[in-house]
Amino acid sequence: MREVGIGIAGFGTVGGGVISILRSHAREIEARLGARIVVRRVAVRDPEKERMVDLDRSLLTTRYQDLVADPTVQVVVELVGGTTEARSLVLAALAAGKHVVTANKALLAFHGEEIFRLAEEKGVDVYYEGAVAGGVPVIRTLREALASDRIQAIHGIVNGTTNYILTSMAEKGEPLATALAEAQRLGYAEADPTLDVSGGDAAQKLCLLAQLAFGARVAPQDVLTEGIMGLLPEDFAWAKEFGYALKLLAVARRSGPNGGDAGGLIEARVHPAFIPRDSMLAGVRGAMNAVLLHSEALGPTLLFGQGAGAMPTGSAVVADIIDLSRNLLSGSPGRVPLPPATSTVRLRSHAEIRTAYYLCFSVKDTPGVLARIAATLAGRGISIAAVQQREHEEEGAPVALVIVTHQAREADLKAAIREIDAYETTAAPTRLIRIEQV
Ligand SMILES: NC(=O)c1ccc[n+]([C@@H]2O[C@H](COP(=O)([O-])OP(=O)(O)OC[C@H]3O[C@@H](n4cnc5c(N)ncnc54)[C@H](OP(=O)(O)O)[C@@H]3O)[C@@H](O)[C@H]2O)c1
Numbered sequence: 562m563r564e565v566g567i568g569i570a571g572f573g574t575v576g577g578g579v580i581s582i583l584r585s586h587a588r589e590i591e592a593r594l595g596a597r598i599v600v601r602r603v604a605v606r607d608p609e610k611e612r613m614v615d616l617d618r619s620l621l622t623t624r625y626q627d628l629v630a631d632p633t634v635q636v637v638v639e640l641v642g643g644t645t646e647a648r649s650l651v652l653a654a655l656a657a658g659k660h661v662v663t664a665n666k667a668l669l670a671f672h673g674e675e676i677f678r679l680a681e682e683k684g685v686d687v688y689y690e691g692a693v694a695g696g697v698p699v700i701r702t703l704r705e706a707l708a709s710d711r712i713q714a715i716h717g718i719v720n721g722t723t724n725y726i727l728t729s730m731a732e733k734g735e736p737l738a739t740a741l742a743e744a745q746r747l748g749y750a751e752a753d754p755t756l757d758v759s760g761g762d763a764a765q766k767l768c769l770l771a772q773l774a775f776g777a778r779v780a781p782q783d784v785l786t787e788g789i790m791g792l793l794p795e796d797f798a799w800a801k802e803f804g805y806a807l808k809l810l811a812v813a814r815r816s817g818p819n820g821g822d823a824g825g826l827i828e829a830r831v832h833p834a835f836i837p838r839d840s841m842l843a844g845v846r847g848a849m850n851a852v853l854l855h856s857e858a859l860g861p862t863l864l865f866g867q868g869a870g871a872m873p874t875g876s877a878v879v880a881d882i883i884d885l886s887r888n889l890l891s892g893s894p895g896r897v898p899l900p901p902a903t904s905t906v907r908l909r910s911h912a913e914i915r916t917a918y919y920l921c922f923s924v925k926d927t928p929g930v931l932a933r934i935a936a937t938l939a940g941r942g943i944s945i946a947a948v949q950q951r952e953h954e955e956e957g958a959p960v961a962l963v964i965v966t967h968q969a970r971e972a973d974l975k976a977a978i979r980e981i982d983a984y985e986t987t988a989a990p991t992r993l994i995r996i997e998q999v
Pocket residue numbers: 570571572573574575576604605606607608610623624625639640641642643646664665666667691692695868869870871874
């Protein structure tokens with residue numbers, strides 16, 4: 562039986578899942594690959610630490626360089642995380658002519674260009690299915706299954722932590738702090754959840770998706786990114802009243818007229834969004850992930866599954882190891898080309914984005930307030946689709962006035978809100994949530 566030698570850097574959550582799957586599915590993998598995958602070295606920080614999965618201790622090393630130096634390691638699997646040591650390891654592995662599998666979205670979102678360029682130069686592969694939506698095979702779908710098609714839009718729920726929190730808020734009417742504390746208690750949210758709740762994690766994943774779907778080189782800091790921390794229980798109540806669900810969406814789409822190319826313009830944004838209650842994404846509950854792709858020939862495709870965790874992410878990583886081993890054994894690395902290093906696709910200015918909006922004004926209940934707000938919106942070319950007002954709970958207290966607009970230009974909408982927020986009848990800054998027809 563032929564063998565493929567691999568070295569794994571990182572024996573934490575995902576590393577443990579990978580080793581466990583390689584062991585428990587060894588027979589099936591051998592049958593599908595016609596070869597055996599052999600773990601030659603495993604790099605960790607602390608070799609004394611208790612592990613969830615048993616492993617021959619002689620394989621452990623604290624020097625990830627040992628994986629690169631070992632001539633029997635053909636594939637380096639990076640599961641360390643972060644962008645410093647992971648970057649050094651991946652670049653060193655590629656420079657040594659080794660193939661790389663990683664689940665590290667941050668590494669590829671910030672250093673993908675450098676990594677892909679070196680891989681191409683060296684004629685080796687980089688696979689990264691686990692980096693977006695964990696076990697859900699969205700990278701492979703974009704790279705291979707839809708290679709024939711032209712993607713028009715991607716709408717994703719790609720962060721399980723925030724989807725868990727938003728599901729709790731929607732279903733139990735909880736405030737965000739309660740839902741977040743519960744997510745932390747159950748292990749769905751980190752002790753420091755900033756990267757998740759800020760939308761930053763989803764933005765990094767969106768960069769990888771936009772690159773594959775549109776050939777765009779988008780940096781995380783260029784994605785319009787708004788997190789969930791400003792959401793209130795009443796937003797969910799309003800969503801329900803207007804027939805929507807409220808989700809943190811990652812959106813990338815062609816942004817010309819009618820979804821056309823417009824000289825290679827795309828939008829890339831991550832923000833809370835009202836989506837129709839009967840949308841396929843509205844039913845994605847808890848920590849689950851889903852990506853809805855719209856492509857010209859196939860139409861809509863929904864990929865749904867577990868976006869994190871040892872075994873789901875481990876399964877994506879092992880599938881990459883198998884695919885890569887097939888290339889290696891058949892002598893055809895580079896069979897599925899990496900995204901090109903240069904691109905003519907540009908990001909549309911966020912000010913030019915057009916969506917419909919939910920606007921929640923907090924106003925003093927005096928005559929003429931609604932008329933004045935409506936006139937300000939109209940003055941900026943923003944037309945109103947629906948208006949609702951809540952009765953105030955105590956005499957003299959501000960009331961919530963909610964307006965749903967038709968599609969409007971983001972810059973016009975923001976200018977109108979600045980104007981309205983300066984009125985003496987406005988009691989608190991206006992809150993907005995974009996509405997996405999998906
Ligand atoms: N967790 C998930 O569900 C998930 C899902 C999708 C993608 N990912 C990505 O997968 C990667 C790994 O995540 P994880 O959750 O498995 O992380 P983790 O549980 O924190 O594990 C990290 C591992 O890396 C080891 N390590 C850290 N620095 C090292 C160094 N300098 N040299 C050698 N080993 C080092 C640690 O060693 P010690 O054990 O000795 O401390 C640990 O085993 C990240 O890029 C993450 O974004 C994770």
